Amino acid sequence: MSSSQGAKLADLQRDMKEPTDKTTLTSDFGVPQTNNDDWLKVYSEDKQGPFLMEDNFGREKIHRFDHERIPERVVHARGAGAFGRFTLHTSIEDLTYAPILTDTSRETPVFVRFSTVLGSRGSADTVRDVRGFAVKMYTQEGNWDIVGNDIPVFFIQDAIKFPDMVHAAKPEPHNEVPQAQSAHNNFWDFQFLHPEATHMFMWAMSDRGIPRSFRMMQGFGVNTFTLVNSKKERSFVKFHFTPELGVHSLVWDEALKLAGQDPDFHRKDLEEAIENGAFPKWKFGVQVIPEAKEHDFDFDILDATKVWPEDLVPVKYIGELELNRMPDEYFPQTEQVAFCTAHVPPGIGFSDDPLLQGRNFSYFDTQLSRLGVNWQELPINRPVCPVMNFNRDGAMRHAIHKGTTNYWPNRFSKVPPAPEDSKTSYVDYEEKVAGIKKRARSAKFREHVAQAQLFFNSLSPQERSHLTSALAFELDHCDDEVVYERMAQRLAEIDLGLAQSVAEMVGATVPDKAGRPNHGRRAPNLSQMDLLPAKPTIATRRVAILIADGFDSVSYTAVRGAIGALQGTPMVIAPRRSAIKPAGGGASVKPDHHLEGFRSTMVDAIFIPGGEQSIKALSSNGRALHWVREAFGHLKAIGATGEAVSFVRTAVSLPAVEVSSSEEAVESYGVVTLGNPNTDSLSKVVDIVKNGKKFTDKFFHAIAMHRNWDRELQGLSTQVAY
Numbered sequence: 001m002s003s004s005q006g007a008k009l010a011d012l013q014r015d016m017k018e019p020t021d022k023t024t025l026t027s028d029f030g031v032p033q034t035n036n037d038d039w040l041k042v043y044s045e046d047k048q049g050p051f052l053m054e055d056n057f058g059r060e061k062i063h064r065f066d067h068e069r070i071p072e073r074v075v076h077a078r079g080a081g082a083f084g085r086f087t088l089h090t091s092i093e094d095l096t097y098a099p100i101l102t103d104t105s106r107e108t109p110v111f112v113r114f115s116t117v118l119g120s121r122g123s124a125d126t127v128r129d130v131r132g133f134a135v136k137m138y139t140q141e142g143n144w145d146i147v148g149n150d151i152p153v154f155f156i157q158d159a160i161k162f163p164d165m166v167h168a169a170k171p172e173p174h175n176e177v178p179q180a181q182s183a184h185n186n187f188w189d190f191q192f193l194h195p196e197a198t199h200m201f202m203w204a205m206s207d208r209g210i211p212r213s214f215r216m217m218q219g220f221g222v223n224t225f226t227l228v229n230s231k232k233e234r235s236f237v238k239f240h241f242t243p244e245l246g247v248h249s250l251v252w253d254e255a256l257k258l259a260g261q262d263p264d265f266h267r268k269d270l271e272e273a274i275e276n277g278a279f280p281k282w283k284f285g286v287q288v289i290p291e292a293k294e295h296d297f298d299f300d301i302l303d304a305t306k307v308w309p310e311d312l313v314p315v316k317y318i319g320e321l322e323l324n325r326m327p328d329e330y331f332p333q334t335e336q337v338a339f340c341t342a343h344v345p346p347g348i349g350f351s352d353d354p355l356l357q358g359r360n361f362s363y364f365d366t367q368l369s370r371l372g373v374n375w376q377e378l379p380i381n382r383p384v385c386p387v388m389n390f391n392r393d394g395a396m397r398h399a400i401h402k403g404t405t406n407y408w409p410n411r412f413s414k415v416p417p418a419p420e421d422s423k424t425s426y427v428d429y430e431e432k433v434a435g436i437k438k439r440a441r442s443a444k445f446r447e448h449v450a451q452a453q454l455f456f457n458s459l460s461p462q463e464r465s466h467l468t469s470a471l472a473f474e475l476d477h478c479d480d481e482v483v484y485e486r487m488a489q490r491l492a493e494i495d496l497g498l499a500q501s502v503a504e505m506v507g508a509t510v511p512d513k514a515g516r517p518n519h520g521r522r523a524p525n526l527s528q529m530d531l532l533p534a535k536p537t538i539a540t541r542r543v544a545i546l547i548a549d550g551f552d553s554v555s556y557t558a559v560r561g562a563i564g565a566l567q568g569t570p571m572v573i574a575p576r577r578s579a580i581k582p583a584g585g586g587a588s589v590k591p592d593h594h595l596e597g598f599r600s601t602m603v604d605a606i607f608i609p610g611g612e613q614s615i616k617a618l619s620s621n622g623r624a625l626h627w628v629r630e631a632f633g634h635l636k637a638i639g640a641t642g643e644a645v646s647f648v649r650t651a652v653s654l655p656a657v658e659v660s661s662s663e664e665a666v667e668s669y670g671v672v673t674l675g676n677p678n679t680d681s682l683s684k685v686v687d688i689v690k691n692g693k694k695f696t697d698k699f700f701h702a703i704a705m706h707r708n709w710d711r712e713l714q715g716l717s718t719q720v721a722y
């Protein structure tokens, strides 16, 4: 670990406690205690007597337990965090004097918290929702918090609407239903009555709402910030994090099932990757608009419901974020971390974005009730650089200031203001401001549909189809006719075809005229298909290997080895978790899970080696068949060798899916088969290419593509029951 990352770790170490073999029990006041099991009572051998309130240790224990909970966050209550580092490879000193964005020799420690927005702390990870992507950088000039989301726009333009928006989206007030869902009347009622949400609801209903992993999401600062350089020139900026592994999502049926089968799916996925040393990484980039060009666009660049299309304002990538260490304890770190958009170091500032200005107040304010006035002293929140000022007292104060002065100016000139000309002091940007004091929004803030169309047009056919189904699912959960009828009209303003498909599914009047013509324009990098990794990879992909007694150990060993060699995660699944014997003797294999304990939803692909006896057992096991059918339905890569080829053919039973009966590997709709396995075709040396010769080349390419979209677009996946 580098020294700068160590700066935060060393800081946290001051508060860490770890028992040794010699540590024994004490009260909170350090008095050694001899019994941690029985309350002090009046006792005799033949009679259980009264319980005594004088038991200080017993009372302390219950009393401390009674107060363990603090209020959960009003939004983004469920989250998972990790530590890491930020490095800069390209200075942008022409734009800012912020050392973190100009000094390429630095490594800055970070803590990141990912979250869902709507659900309570105990809700499921895979619900359809926006994901929070909050980054705290412990810079040498103070903490910098980028409190972002996995979606680049927001539901509202002005912070005054935030309470309404959140009330409408959270469980309904009369019965507190539904949990962690936007599929209800109030959410969609608000979406219609609040047209500025149009662009954002399209993003939220797209695949972005059901990410495969926190590691495969983009992070956006969303709001417009500013950069100031040493010549006092100002630019507008948006911050981007783009994942090295590409942007990928679950499919909806899978997300629904995972919410019950493994509600901690994303949290565990993050931990698995970090513990395996496959550190998640994101490129860090900026989109910059010089102050003089602020009004050159047909949207307002301070409007958080708009993206800055990348064909107009390209992202300049300048650094990297890496996560490499899990928190030591959830509550003091992931739960007590407090982010605030107002925390920026010198050289970075705010724009007049009316959403950002409200956020700058809201975070600090809510943390007063969630954590108390001294929340910035908590180990996870305190900066790694010196903190000195005359703020004092308040509940739970930790710092002890020596000396006689707690005010400025003081006769000793203690703690004077920092010099203005230093690059490490915060200097407010001087700006002439004139206007009329009024509750209103400027003209460009009043257009809400053009970018919703831009987004829809830019999606791939499968993404458009998922978005259509998502809207149909959500509106099916709205039983108030007014709500779904109105939403069908709103959709007709974006795209007539979309509106017609959704209206037909949910039983609304099918619109016959577009509310306004679709302008037909597209922009790059709005579709996830534009954001695949530079080179196909199976790194961190979970591949289930399905076996039973009598499996073919040659194929098993070769494919398993090749998965591991490319940093994939092989997981052996069998009818039971006790040792499974291969055909013809040899070493048994102890599976990671049995077929009932684990489900296909929890992996990215499945591989089934042959072996007559093994395939006979799997063929007569309904759960094993279901594994294959479900993986097919969820568009995952399926690999099979030898006798397993006929098992897969029977499980899927679709003539369009071709299989191999020879030594030639065949890829058909992401199903990769090898009838007659030989070691050449199963080699560990893999070229991840679609038309590769070897079985492993083709199979790993199918995994690297994340899902087989043709299977869905040709209507095959819906013909299999799963």
Ligand code: HEM
Pocket: 072, 073, 074, 075, 076, 079, 113, 114, 115, 131, 132, 133, 134, 147, 148, 149, 153, 154, 158, 159, 160, 162, 221, 222, 223, 304, 337, 338, 339, 355, 358, 359, 362, 363, 366, 367, 370
């Ligand atoms: C651009 C739009 C927004 C984004 C990207 C965003 C993002 C986030 C994120 C990521 C968190 C979770 C932080 C964590 O992990 O602890 C959060 C929490 C929160 N957000 Fe926002 N938010 C947005 C708009 C707003 C607005 C407009 C307000 C209020 C005016 C607001 C108020 C809050 C509050 C009160 C919390 C809970 C904070 C805490 O308890 O520590 N957010 N937001």
